[in-house]
Amino acid sequence: MFETLSDKLQRAFKNLRGEGTVSEENINDALREIRVALLEADVNLSVVKEMIEHVREKAMGSEVMTALSPTEQVIKIVRDELITILGKDTARFNFASRPPTVILMAGLQGSGKTTTSGKLAAWLQKGGHRPMLVSVDVYRPAAREQLRVVASSIKANIYEGDLKGEPAGTPLVERLAKEARREAVNYGCDVLIVDTAGRLHIDDHLMQEMRSLKALLSPQEILFVADAMTGQDAVRSAESFHQQLALTGTVLTKMDGDARGGAALSIRHITGQPVKFIGTGEKPDAFEPFHPDRIVSRILGMGDIMTLIEKAESTLDRKKSEEFARKALSGDGFSLEDFRDQLRQIKKLGSMQSIMKMLPSVGPFQGLQQMAGQVDEKQFSRVEAIINSMTKKERNNHEIISGSRRKRIATGSGTSVQEVNQLLRQYAQMRKMFKSAGKPGMQRKLMGSLNAMRGMGGMGGGMGR
Amino acid sequence: MIQTLFGSLKEAEEPKKRGIFERMREAVTRTRENLSQSLEEIVALTIEIDDKALDELEMSLIAADLGVVTAQEILSALRERALNHKIRDGAELKQMLRVEIKAILDAYATPPRVVEQAPEVILLVGVNGTGKTTTSGKLAAWYRRMGKTVLLCAADTFRAAAIEQLEIWGQRTGVEIIKTKQGGDPSAVLFDALNAAKARSIDVLLVDTAGRLHTKNDLMKELDKMRRTTQRFIPDAPHEVLLVMDATTGQNGMQQAKLFTESAGVTGIVLTKLDGTAKGGVAVAIARELQLPVRFVGVGEKLDDLLPFDSAAFTDSLLGA
Numbered sequence: 001m002f003e004t005l006s007d008k009l010q011r012a013f014k015n016l017r018g019e020g021t022v023s024e025e026n027i028n029d030a031l032r033e034i035r036v037a038l039l040e041a042d043v044n045l046s047v048v049k050e051m052i053e054h055v056r057e058k059a060m061g062s063e064v065m066t067a068l069s070p071t072e073q074v075i076k077i078v079r080d081e082l083i084t085i086l087g088k089d090t091a092r093f094n095f096a097s098r099p100p101t102v103i104l105m106a107g108l109q110g111s112g113k114t115t116t117s118g119k120l121a122a123w124l125q126k127g128g129h130r131p132m133l134v135s136v137d138v139y140r141p142a143a144r145e146q147l148r149v150v151a152s153s154i155k156a157n158i159y160e161g162d163l164k165g166e167p168a169g170t171p172l173v174e175r176l177a178k179e180a181r182r183e184a185v186n187y188g189c190d191v192l193i194v195d196t197a198g199r200l201h202i203d204d205h206l207m208q209e210m211r212s213l214k215a216l217l218s219p220q221e222i223l224f225v226a227d228a229m230t231g232q233d234a235v236r237s238a239e240s241f242h243q244q245l246a247l248t249g250t251v252l253t254k255m256d257g258d259a260r261g262g263a264a265l266s267i268r269h270i271t272g273q274p275v276k277f278i279g280t281g282e283k284p285d286a287f288e289p290f291h292p293d294r295i296v297s298r299i300l301g302m303g304d305i306m307t308l309i310e311k312a313e314s315t316l317d318r319k320k321s322e323e324f325a326r327k328a329l330s331g332d333g334f335s336l337e338d339f340r341d342q343l344r345q346i347k348k349l350g351s352m353q354s355i356m357k358m359l360p361s362v363g364p365f366q367g368l369q370q371m372a373g374q375v376d377e378k379q380f381s382r383v384e385a386i387i388n389s390m391t392k393k394e395r396n397n398h399e400i401i402s403g404s405r406r407k408r409i410a411t412g413s414g415t416s417v418q419e420v421n422q423l424l425r426q427y428a429q430m431r432k433m434f435k436s437a438g439k440p441g442m443q444r445k446l447m448g449s450l451n452a453m454r455g456m457g458g459m460g461g462g463m464g465r
Numbered sequence: 466m467i468q469t470l471f472g473s474l475k476e477a478e479e480p481k482k483r484g485i486f487e488r489m490r491e492a493v494t495r496t497r498e499n500l501s502q503s504l505e506e507i508v509a510l511t512i513e514i515d516d517k518a519l520d521e522l523e524m525s526l527i528a529a530d531l532g533v534v535t536a537q538e539i540l541s542a543l544r545e546r547a548l549n550h551k552i553r554d555g556a557e558l559k560q561m562l563r564v565e566i567k568a569i570l571d572a573y574a575t576p577p578r579v580v581e582q583a584p585e586v587i588l589l590v591g592v593n594g595t596g597k598t599t600t601s602g603k604l605a606a607w608y609r610r611m612g613k614t615v616l617l618c619a620a621d622t623f624r625a626a627a628i629e630q631l632e633i634w635g636q637r638t639g640v641e642i643i644k645t646k647q648g649g650d651p652s653a654v655l656f657d658a659l660n661a662a663k664a665r666s667i668d669v670l671l672v673d674t675a676g677r678l679h680t681k682n683d684l685m686k687e688l689d690k691m692r693r694t695t696q697r698f699i700p701d702a703p704h705e706v707l708l709v710m711d712a713t714t715g716q717n718g719m720q721q722a723k724l725f726t727e728s729a730g731v732t733g734i735v736l737t738k739l740d741g742t743a744k745g746g747v748a749v750a751i752a753r754e755l756q757l758p759v760r761f762v763g764v765g766e767k768l769d770d771l772l773p774f775d776s777a778a779f780t781d782s783l784l785g786a
Contacts, residue, residue, distance in 0.1 A: 036533050039527050039533055039716075040532075040533055040716050041716070042715035042717070044528075045524060045527060045528040053561075108713065108738070108741070109594070109596070109738060109766075110593070110594030110595055110596055110711060110738075111594060112593065112594055139766070140630070140766075141629070141630045141633035141634060142626040142627075142629035142630035142633060143626070143630075143634075145625075145626040145629050145630075146624070146625045146626035146627075146629075146630075147625075148626075149625030149626055149647070150625050153625070154734055200738075200740065200741045200742075201741070201742070202741060202742060206645075212596060225592065227711070227713070227714075227719075229592070229711075229714050229715060229717040230713050230714070231713060231714055231715025231716065231718075231720070231741055231744075231746075232527075232528050232529070232530050232715065232716055232744065233530070233712075233713045233741070233743035233744065234713070234715075235740070236742045236743075237713070237742070247588070254593060254594075254678065255609040256680070256681075257592065257678040257679070257680050257717065258680050258717065258720055259715070259717035259720075260716075260717075261784070262715070263715070282593075323493065422690075444528075
């Protein structure tokens with residue numbers, strides 16, 4: 001795998017130690033690494049250049065603080081700069097004072113307009129709105145059929161309209177749009193989402209159609225749907241769409257992949273309009289408001305730890321976790337009973353894969369993401385089954401689990417004695433590790449929990465049949 | 466009479482050849498303009514090839530989505546040779562760059578395969594929204610024009626209306642389609658299609674698969690299963706696995722190519738939507754690092770907007786030579 005930004009910066013700053021400030025000479029290497037990292041993340045070149053100059057200005061002559069290493073300091077400056085470009089707050093959604101609010105979806109072919117239209121409708125429904133969908137994509141084969149299927153899967157209203165054999169073209173598009181708005185009013189729908197055909201920003205004819213749709217519907221929102229995997233060209237298409245339509249925001253799709261999403265930065269920079277939502281999967285609810293600080297971490301390869309924390313906070317039982325941490329780090333150590341509780345909690349968070357993805361790819365967590373793919377989710381169930389087959393007494397004192405007990409547990413859980421042995425061995429190791437981590441020192445605590453996670457991963461791999 | 470006939474025949478042939486070349490050029494002209502513009506600027510400054518100028522050149526390759534590693538490697542080779550040959554002339558520098566990029570694209574390009582035993586099975590794979598279904602339709606038309614019998618397999622049973630979309634392409638090209646209902650098992654419909662292709666002595670079977678992000682292990686395993694299903698049926702199939710990639714794709718294209726090759730055994734790239742302003746430069750990076758050639762380029766929404774890849778035209782257009 002490629003080197004992380006943090007590693008590169010560390011190397012660039014190796015010679016910096018002992019010097020009191022960040023100087024012109026020693027920062028050039030670092031800036032070059034930052035430039036490369038941003039370019040690898042698909043941030044547009046001109047945006048990168050501008051940013052680098054800002055960072056240089058800010059970093060020059062700034063005191064090398066003892067609390068932060070020069071590396072951390074520069075990363076912090078880069079982070080702050082990126083967040084400034086992206087805007088600090090989650091963008092708000094505009095609603096019309098007199099419904100229906102009209103949302104026009106715009107974008108290149110294959111960026112995900114139809115899927116996003118459906119997700120947006122589902123999101124609005126969850127917020128108590130009554131959206132109506134309409135597809136005016138009369139060009140791509142089966143595009144309107146696609147939206148119809150999407151709408152029925154989320155039980156949203158859709159205006160299908162009747163093509164009446166009319167040839168594909170702007171008059172037909174305008175007629176469908178007009179009828180849909182009337183239909184939305186009649187049905188008491190407060191939002192009309194208009195899914196349009198994908199088009200190239202240099203296609204004058206289709207861009208003209210987009211402008212007339214805008215004039216016809218006076219939409220409150222014109223959302224630019226863009227693929228997170230877009231490279232340097234993102235700037236050109238976004239700029240052109242914005243010039244011709246005055247976009248109000250962007251939806252960044254396919255964010256569940258491993259693209260760094262630098263396009264978000266480029267598009268935000270060139271249009272001045274916020275990224276409002278991100279698409280994170282194929283299901284209708286894989287759609288969330290955009291948080292600038294999170295994508296910044298991702299662009300820099302630092303993971304999406306905020307999302308993880310938020311998710312953990314909303315799903316985990318805090319008291320139980322604290323209890324576990326206290327026990328694990330204290331002299332008593334945690335029991336298998338506690339371990340099972342934790343296992344169940346983790347399972348509530350989602351798949352191991354999705355959790356690991358949110359961890360940073362730098363620092364102590366390095367390598368975990370690659371591991372994510374190898375974790376066998378079924379292992380968790382198997383481990384749980386083994387613990388379930390123990391008696392309460394056994395769970396609270398693993399030392400009493402003798403050979404015959406192991407045999408019984410294996411039979412009871414549908415596993416083998418070897419697997420039971422392995423679990424017990426790993427458990428004992430983990431318990432010991434936690435205990436030693438309980439001694440003062442944050443770094444060691446972190447390493448302890450990290451090793452525990454590694455241990456679980458290893459257990460998964462080792463026990464596979 | 467014969468001469469006239471010969472003459473007119475020749476005439477009819479020539480524009481066609483030029484047509485493909487021209488369209489290819491047209492498609493990448495915008496790329497070329499952008500890149501050559503920055504090249505001119507650099508060239509103007511390059512009375513002496515200094516590191517700064519080469520640095521700038523590297524940045525413009527990066528701006529064409531070639532990627533950092535590829536740009537650096539190309540430039541370091543260029544730097545060395547420019548210094549050895551005491552190159553001072555910008556035009557020479559450009560020519561050297563042209564040779565370098567074309568060599569990368571050509572290194573792993575193979576001549577069109579001849580399938581000894583029909584059916585030839587071609588799998589189309591890729592992330593969501595790159596144009597697999599459209600490319601399937603265009604490829605069907607392409608093989609039909611070559612006088613082959615073609616069968617389409619709608620193995621995208623996941624995306625809403627993907628089957629209907631392929632059906633319309635089938636009607637447009639006069640090609641039959643083997644399908645199941647949405648949500649069906651893609652390997653099952655593939656099996657049916659393989660059977661049908663064999664029974665009807667079809668020359669080419671085109672399999673349109675569902676778009677999937679390369680990071681989704683389960684979905685990638687499904688591709689592997691489809692490949693194995695094909696293999697069981699015809700030992701040396703699939704004969705071609707085409708990764709359909711959007712020309713606007715940035716550096717993530719590398720990851721896509723890498724992981725799709727691992728699961729599906731990609732043999733070539735189809736670069737779509739090259740009629741926009743996107744550069745498709747990631748294809749150079751992919752060719753260099755993963756040894757995968759570009760087979761076709763998509764340049765529009767019509768049936769015949771699919772062209773065989775021509776590295777000379779692509780490179781020339783890219784650099785404005």
